[in-house]
Amino acid sequence: MTAGKEAIHREQRAELVPLPRTDDTPTPGPRLSDVDEWGRSEHTRTIARRLFAPLYDNWFRVEWEGLEKIPKTGGALLVANHAGAIPSDAPTIMHGIEVERGRPVYGMADFFFREVPWLGTMWARVGGVPAHPDNALRLLRDQGQLALVFPEGTKGPSKTYADRYRLRRFGRGGFVEIAMRAGVPVIPIAVVGAEESMPIVFRLPALAKLIGVPYFPVTANMLLFGPLGLAMYFPAKFKLRVLDPVTFNVPSGQERYSKSRVMEEAEKIRINMQETIYEMLRERRSVWFG
Amino acid sequence: MGRRVLITGLDSFWGGRMAQALESDPEVEMILGMGTREPTVPLERTEFVKADQTYSILSRIVGATQVDTIVHTFLVVDSTRVSSRALHEINVIGTMNLLAAAGQSGSPVRQVVVKSSTLVYGSASTDPTWFREEMPRTSPARTRVERSLLEVEGFVRDFAEDNPATVVSVLRFANVLGTDIITPISTNLSRPICPAVAGYDPLLQFVEEDDVVRCLEHVTRQRIPGLYNVAGTGKLPWSEVTGICGTRLLPISPVGTHAAAAPLVRLGLIEFPPELESLLRYGRGVDTTRIGKTGFSCRYTTAGAVESFIRAVRLRRSVGDAPPSYTYSQDIEHFFRHSSAVVRSEG
Numbered sequence A: 001m002t003a004g005k006e007a008i009h010r011e012q013r014a015e016l017v018p019l020p021r022t023d024d025t026p027t028p029g030p031r032l033s034d035v036d037e038w039g040r041s042e043h044t045r046t047i048a049r050r051l052f053a054p055l056y057d058n059w060f061r062v063e064w065e066g067l068e069k070i071p072k073t074g075g076a077l078l079v080a081n082h083a084g085a086i087p088s089d090a091p092t093i094m095h096g097i098e099v100e101r102g103r104p105v106y107g108m109a110d111f112f113f114r115e116v117p118w119l120g121t122m123w124a125r126v127g128g129v130p131a132h133p134d135n136a137l138r139l140l141r142d143q144g145q146l147a148l149v150f151p152e153g154t155k156g157p158s159k160t161y162a163d164r165y166r167l168r169r170f171g172r173g174g175f176v177e178i179a180m181r182a183g184v185p186v187i188p189i190a191v192v193g194a195e196e197s198m199p200i201v202f203r204l205p206a207l208a209k210l211i212g213v214p215y216f217p218v219t220a221n222m223l224l225f226g227p228l229g230l231a232m233y234f235p236a237k238f239k240l241r242v243l244d245p246v247t248f249n250v251p252s253g254q255e256r257y258s259k260s261r262v263m264e265e266a267e268k269i270r271i272n273m274q275e276t277i278y279e280m281l282r283e284r285r286s287v288w289f290g
Numbered sequence B: 001m002g003r004r005v006l007i008t009g010l011d012s013f014w015g016g017r018m019a020q021a022l023e024s025d026p027e028v029e030m031i032l033g034m035g036t037r038e039p040t041v042p043l044e045r046t047e048f049v050k051a052d053q054t055y056s057i058l059s060r061i062v063g064a065t066q067v068d069t070i071v072h073t074f075l076v077v078d079s080t081r082v083s084s085r086a087l088h089e090i091n092v093i094g095t096m097n098l099l100a101a102a103g104q105s106g107s108p109v110r111q112v113v114v115k116s117s118t119l120v121y122g123s124a125s126t127d128p129t130w131f132r133e134e135m136p137r138t139s140p141a142r143t144r145v146e147r148s149l150l151e152v153e154g155f156v157r158d159f160a161e162d163n164p165a166t167v168v169s170v171l172r173f174a175n176v177l178g179t180d181i182i183t184p185i186s187t188n189l190s191r192p193i194c195p196a197v198a199g200y201d202p203l204l205q206f207v208e209e210d211d212v213v214r215c216l217e218h219v220t221r222q223r224i225p226g227l228y229n230v231a232g233t234g235k236l237p238w239s240e241v242t243g244i245c246g247t248r249l250l251p252i253s254p255v256g257t258h259a260a261a262a263p264l265v266r267l268g269l270i271e272f273p274p275e276l277e278s279l280l281r282y283g284r285g286v287d288t289t290r291i292g293k294t295g296f297s298c299r300y301t302t303a304g305a306v307e308s309f310i311r312a313v314r315l316r317r318s319v320g321d322a323p324p325s326y327t328y329s330q331d332i333e334h335f336f337r338h339s340s341a342v343v344r345s346e347g
Helices: A003-016 A042-059 A089-101 A119-126 A133-142 A174-182 A205-211 A220-230 A259-283 B013-023 B058-065 B084-103 B144-162 B184-189 B209-222 B238-244 B257-266 B274-282 B289-293 B302-319 B330-338
Strands: A063-065 A076-080 A105-109 A128-130 A146-149 A186-192 A200-203 A217-219 A239-242 B003-008 B028-035 B047-050 B069-072 B111-117 B167-173 B175-177 B193-197 B206-208 B226-230 B248-252
Touching: A042 A089, A042 A119, A076 A089, A076 A133, A076 A174, A076 A259, A089 A105, A089 A146, A089 A186, A089 A239, A105 A133, A119 A128, A128 A133, A133 A146, A133 A174, A174 A186, A174 A259, A186 A259, A217 A220, A239 A259, B003 B013, B003 B058, B013 B028, B013 B209, B028 B058, B058 B084, B069 B084, B069 B209, B084 B111, B084 B144, B111 B144, B111 B209, B144 B167, B167 B209, B175 B184, B175 B209, B175 B302, B184 B193, B184 B302, B193 B238, B193 B257, B193 B274, B206 B209, B206 B302, B209 B226, B226 B289, B238 B248, B238 B302, B248 B257, B257 B274
Parallel strands: A063 A239, A076 A146, A076 A186, A105 A128, A105 A146, B003 B028, B003 B069, B028 B047, B069 B111, B111 B167, B167 B226, B175 B206, B193 B248
Antiparallel strands: A186 A239, A200 A217
């Protein structure tokens, strides 16, 4: 018997004798799904990617500029403008970076999402994470991932068509503080096209309050297609431009950062994004063809 | 001199298990267990004192027995088993009396270990995906169990502040599953149908019952102060937990959930205390880095705990409940511990 065969033989024999456990390695249990600790499932994500790809390629005909500014490794906080009654910019950015840059993006959404039955679960399975500062810190610093936030919050998608492409206030600049604490760059992304894909004609605040949602939009899509309009986007041409990464010259890991510095940086990023959006609109010849 | 340990709730699941674990430790010189009923597990050298729920005689016992360690396992975390009144008496008043006795002047107590629960974090849409020990809950506590546990932990914090020389260890355990423990979750999982809130599939963490006892032992033996989360690694969605256990999901309306579940609870088909209702909506995750740094790791992951539980259920389904192998009899226990007729090896 050769030495190699003998080794195999010994290995097989060793397997037959259960050895008493000597270490503290945890006993893994059986798994039936591939849902991870954040709630995402590769299986569901594959299906979602397959469903969204035709919309991305043929309906919105998404075009990127400056994708190379998104690093191949390491954490970075992506920020973008937010628009459209049911925002199509989040899946577009997530899908685009995943397909064209080969990196998953964790979309951070308002807690409200979690409260909506089915939708909240679905969002978690495809890669959404509740926008808690601790979650962002974990993703960016500990796991070196890409996280996407919309600093405008619900103020962005809830604005009516009359206010299109006018960035709302960037909250309290929390996203800057988290990037500082995690020691990662902020990468702003300007999106053009989402506003026209589902423009809000007017809102029904009383109804929103009644059913407990942040806003209840009546969109042009709904006026045209009825309830179908909830899922029917107009084929606006999407253009996205990645801006230069913003780094902050501050030590990471601090509990608190100067509020004035945070607000100043947030405002700088906001102005830069607003200017870029205006520039992109100046270059745009047609809403539908770019 | 060896350690002299007092265990509360000797008649409860955790008290009994903890006493058994400490009996094999040669460093523990004396174990005294308090309980409202007789112990239900065989114990070799643990002394048993019967007391009322609120432990009003505790200060006398502490003085008389000179215990240096108190392991407080007698905290109710399952609101389906006791009345609201009793819950308050046991958790709040019981802990208050316990800490008062441990903190009296000239007290011999050098360590207090409290078995708390991750219920103190609650479960809400505004929660982080992982709670670290220093993070407060994000929603006000509405259920009585959660409120009472928060009150208990408040007392313990004050006690630790007032008695800096005493080692205070608080362990917050995730939901427990295992071969023997009965909780609303285990009851639901062992039945053919199991409640779920329609449209939600929360991520849950479990800790196996042996790991709970091992962890209590670990902090007691090593005298580790501080506040720790304890849970098995990994999280499982509720649908998967029920899938592993082979039970069918019974989706309950996400609107008016409590009212919709009430008749089913009344019929005894499901158990659905308010803390489970919010858990089945938003789940809960705790960060266990801190306990890991003390040199403790769970032997079972979350999925491992679920498996350990369901294997025991399958066995019971085949052979039925094991008959109680032990009945406490004061005369017999007294004879074995104190009669001069019994030959004791330690002399």
